[in-house]
Amino acid sequence: MDFKLLKTDKSTSARLGEITTDHGKIQTPIFMPVGTVGTVKGIHQRDVSDDILAQIILGNTYHLYLRPGVEIIKQAGGLHKFMNWKKPILTDSGGYQVFSLSANRKLIEEGAEFRSHIDGSKHIFTPENVVDIQRIIGADIIMAFDECPPGTADYKYASKSLDLTMRWLNRGIKHFDKTKPLYGHSQTFFPIVQGGVYPELRKKAAYEISELGREGNAIGGLSVGEPTEIMYEMTEVVNEILPKDKPRYLMGVGTPANILEGISRGVDMFDCVMPTRNGRNGMLFTSEGIINIKNKKWENDFSSIDPNGTSFVDAFYSKAYLRHLFASKELLGPQIASIHNLSFYLWLVNQARLKIADGSFSEWKNQMVKKIGLRM
């Protein structure tokens, strides 16, 4: 993997960059649609690529390990081939899911024991075996295994948790560096900065991780219940330390405004289930604000879903029609809303790139943040 920092904004920390992987280039800042279990929910791969214009998607190690399982993925020749996705893939390590989804989880030095949320079967994730699993998945970018404490964790817990995460990180890197990709394309390994809501822990982690000199770095454990301002503060603290010539990935974030604020603070990569999850529930993000398409006010609004939208669904379907689909619980409703929202997210980061390029990012960002949060 290669990262070129093309430009840094004058009045903010926003950056323009380009990541090169064996599955193609990624223009940063970028948003990565979440394809939890080998599918971006409700959307054909063709449309994720050619209509939404996603440049990279994210897979979940925890989910893929349980279903279809590593044996099937290995036989398929990796996730790219299994799901027929030709662009880059990043996989999280499963740490977050183990702590949020699984039952009877138990933290030990070795790793995390857990029971599957599907059938109760017993498993263990270790810093080493999540590397092996991600080697089998064949992700272009592999994430370190970490503990992700809740946003409300106290200092003592967060500190102890960070120490464990750092020991796990070193084991993970050691294992990654002595193993090889299975399918002929290169893979890279991103460490994750943890440390809860405590600047000194975040700084300590950021310094240690900077020293490791990996090809990219991530910020984890944010957007997990802490106030938004704290999330921004932690991002700033960490990004002041993380190397400028490596991409920075803010994990699991967030709303459109969160993403613009993250970009403004020097983040290059984002992922979040919000555009698809909220879309399936009838919430549409647009450049003019947020639409709850289930509201009766849209019942006879025959204007297109989003006159400024870039996806094929935006001009093709009307608000009244989309509302009808949700009212009738038709599959096509969530499908349309998911495509729209992801297209909006990809449009938003593309606009950010254009504005960073032409020097007007700061002004544009401040205007957009006000608009995109409005309830229409």
Add this chain to the structure above:
Amino acid sequence: MDFKLLKTDKSTSARLGEITTDHGKIQTPIFMPVGTVGTVKGIHQRDVSDDILAQIILGNTYHLYLRPGVEIIKQAGGLHKFMNWKKPILTDSGGYQVFSLSANRKLIEEGAEFRSHIDGSKHIFTPENVVDIQRIIGADIIMAFDECPPGTADYKYASKSLDLTMRWLNRGIKHFDKTKPLYGHSQTFFPIVQGGVYPELRKKAAYEISELGREGNAIGGLSVGEPTEIMYEMTEVVNEILPKDKPRYLMGVGTPANILEGISRGVDMFDCVMPTRNGRNGMLFTSEGIINIKNKKWENDFSSIDPNGTSFVDAFYSKAYLRHLFASKELLGPQIASIHNLSFYLWLVNQARLKIADGSFSEWKNQMVKKIGLRM
């Protein structure tokens, strides 16, 4: 509407024809995907048209009347505009749904009183108001309001029911002929031959309906629980009488084999929820037989869904991947299966047309009927 009978097969009653509507031409024999409530479940209109190659779709008066309701459809300028579908639409009259879905239905001379299956609200359908509703929907082909007795109805019930259906038919025609289309495109009205499983009732109805000289005719009340052979027999009996120069529509039928046998007996138009409903449940119809994609045997079969398939999904996705989507209850599974099945149905009727054209229909049909019913 215009119908040109282009060719009649020598060794069967299969026919090649072309229907012309203000929304375009339809090559017959044809299968019409069911878009119950203004959407072919799980499939974008773009794909129904350009990938599945549907030439006409079906809407359900009962469902559309309840949701979104005639006011919204009228304000939209009809169903074509509401759902942005530019090709022809046929709507059933709601008779079948009133008797199969609604609660507290009550048959009176005036029509059928019923309560909505959604909110229990009270409604009445009459031969006249279902014409009005279908005028508002703007269907190219409007169906008569009929009673659809169960396949097990005795002669006395079927006979009495037929008499009512015929009185309703005459009222419906009278009302249709004195009303006008609302949106500038022409609409036509098809009577429905009922009569249960009784050849003499079917003949009587077919003769009376032939006399009416409408632009097309339908056969209803089959595939409702009677043995398949009886369905074929009733189709034969009726098609011997119905005019040869008008299209014949066998309502709600059926399996791929049913469709080929129907074509062989002189049917020109079909509709059925089977390709989408069974598809959503993991059943795939192919030219080599039926696949239950949920079966473990497909778990590591990485061959394409259907090497002979004509839809984009057939070559793009593998059986193992599709099985994984169903196992994981992912939205994309039903979406893929629905597209595949409808594409197969449209391919099948297209093949039938080619075989009728080149004179090899009978032989081909007999081979296909054996293959397409096999469990793979």
